[in-house]
Amino acid sequence: MNSEVRETSKQSKVIVGAILAIWGFLTILPFLWMFLSSFKTNAEISQMTQNFLPHHWTLQNYQNLFVSGNFGQYLKNTLIITACSFLGLFFNAMAGYGFAKFHFKGHNVLFLAVLSTMMIPGQVTMIPVYLILNQMKLTNTLLGIILPGLAGAFAIFLFRQFMSNISDSILEAARLDGASEWYIFWHIIIPISRPVLAVQGILTFIGGWNAFLWPLIVASDQKYYTLSVGLQLLQGQHTTDYGLQMAGSSFMVIPIIIIFLIFQKYILQGFNVQSDK
Template sequence: MINGNKSAVRNGKVAVGAILLFWGVITILPFLWMFLSSFKSNAEISQATQNFLPNHWTFDNYKRLFVDSNFGVYLKNTLIITLFSFLGMLLNAMAGYGFAKFKFKGRGPLFILVLATMMIPGQVTMIPVYLILNEMHLTNTLAGIILPGLVGAFAIFLFRQFMSNISNSIIEAARLDGASEWYIFWHIIIPISKPVLAVQGILTFIGGWNAFLWPLIIANDQKYYTLSVGLQLLQGQHTSDYGLQMAGSSFMVIPIVIIFIIFQKYILQGFNVQAEK
């Protein structure tokens, strides 16, 4: 009877694994085809009969992407925006730590007010923010693109929830030993918060890397465009050049996949920590 139960459990796991594998292949297949097609010539992609692998591998699409389509400038702008987004993530961590471990007058109402901003669609605040930045002469600048996205209510909430579970005794012991608040934050809180930092780090990278609507609104000069805006411009200018479009789309997707693969263990660790608590 026991052997029968073990066999049933094993068969069930095999069935679930097979279903997940099948679903994973279906999910990744379009992205794999897009990536492989970026190494095909446009003539080969336009053929009636398609081969999954390129008949003749070529890097011309990627060369044209940076030489003819100004993607080097778009990449530089996107990296700058993403870098400052990580600076904003640290500001969110500081705010979350303050709400979690410091007692001050009005902490509760202020935190509720911060959470209330999550209920307001971003599209509603775009015009007021644009007018404010216009008065500050920051439209059509990288600073105008970066500043509105430095801090966010969701990130503050995420850090606050995680840091609330950190034992107060650790912080008090550090204070008794003469550690400053800055030292406690950087050398105690941040190392303990690696799981939530990994989760928020990936969300921050994706948000900065895929920035589209706000850069499109605030910038009217191509030298301030991001990769997403440049890709949309590319699709409009080269409607029938599928190889070039596949190269641009692959260049947008692959870094996100790589970042996720690198940090996936920290994400799973973050979920486990939250589940245990």
Template sequence: MVSINRKTKIIIGIILGIWGAFTIIPFIWMILSAFKTNPEIVAIQPKILPNEWTLDNFRELFQRLNFGVYLKNTIIITLMSFVGLLINAAAGFGFAHYDFKGKNVLFILVLATMMIPGQVTMIPVYLMLNAVGLTNTYLGIVLPGLTGAFGIFLFRQFFSNISEEFFEAARLDGAGEFYIFFRVALPLSRPILAVQGILAFIGGWNSFLWPLIIANDQKFYTLSVGLQLLQGQHGANYALQMAGAAFMVVPILIIFLIFQKYILSGFNISGGK
């Protein structure tokens, strides 16, 4: 029986290894192509490794095609989106450990927003932001996605599994509610904070449709929007497109490889009783 289980694991491991190899091949090709010249890519018999490694594609992206501006905007938007972590955590903590009138109804309404496609609310949100003068601003880009029902739900489920005794003990010691939240609740929620932080980074780094709608000036465009412009303006320059795509994807791959254990463990919502 033991040998059968071992054989099964080996077979599953081989299948997953082959599947993983096929999955990662396009990314390897993209990264290596970023260091090639365009004639090498469009050659009849292209090679995996560049004949002559070059950084000219990346230089052109930042010196001529404003990718430095797009990178700055993406970093600013990503950092601002982390503010939503605290808001989601505070809302989840409130739903889990405070009693107020209409709490259950309000929580159901929050969850109901998950069933509404984002495309449905884009025009009303745009009109509201335009009315208060927030179009073509960083705040206008970040504000609609600052909080989300999914994040509130995760924090609420996590905090619900933590005994109220932790917080009552802090109140007996004279701690205020803000102190309890920042010094007791947040340290206990590190796994879920890691998950939400990674999701916030990916969402901010890949933001495309909303920045394209709300920003009328290229100085507010993100990397995703800049990559789309690159494909439209230099559709025949595949080396340049590969460099832009690699610059977009590699940071996300690095973040995922470093924090993948938090992604896997964070969704297993649990807490100390």
């Protein structure tokens, strides 16, 4: 009887594994075709009969991307915005720690006010924020693109929920030993919060890397455009150069896939911790 159960279980795992493998292949197939097409000539892509692998491999599309597409400047801007977004990640962690472990007058009201901003669509606040930045002479600057994204209600909520489950006895013991609040935050809270930092970190990277609408609104000069805005501009200027468009799209997608594969273990661990809590 037990052998039959094990055999049935094994067959079920094989079937499920086969289904997931097929589904995974179908999911990644468009991205794989896009990446391989970026190494094809435009004439080969435009043919009626398509080949999955390029007949003649070429890097000309990527060369044109940085020479005529100005993607070097767009990449620099995107990296600066993404790096500053990670600075905002620690600001959100500080706010979450404050809401989780410090109880002050109006604590709950202030936290509810922060949560209420999650119900307001970002499009509603764009015009007021733009007008404020315009008064501060920060429009058409990288600083104007970066500042509004440094703090986010969802990130604060995520950190607050995780840090609320950290034992107060650990913090009290550290205070009795003479540790300052800064020491406790950097040397106790942050190491314990690595799972949620991984989750929020990947979301921060994706948000900074894919920044499109806000940079498009704030920046009127192309030298402040991000990769997403540059890619849209590229598609408008080179509507028939499919190889160049494939190269630009691949350049946008591949880093996100690599980052996810590297931090996949920590991301899944972070979501598991959140669900367990």
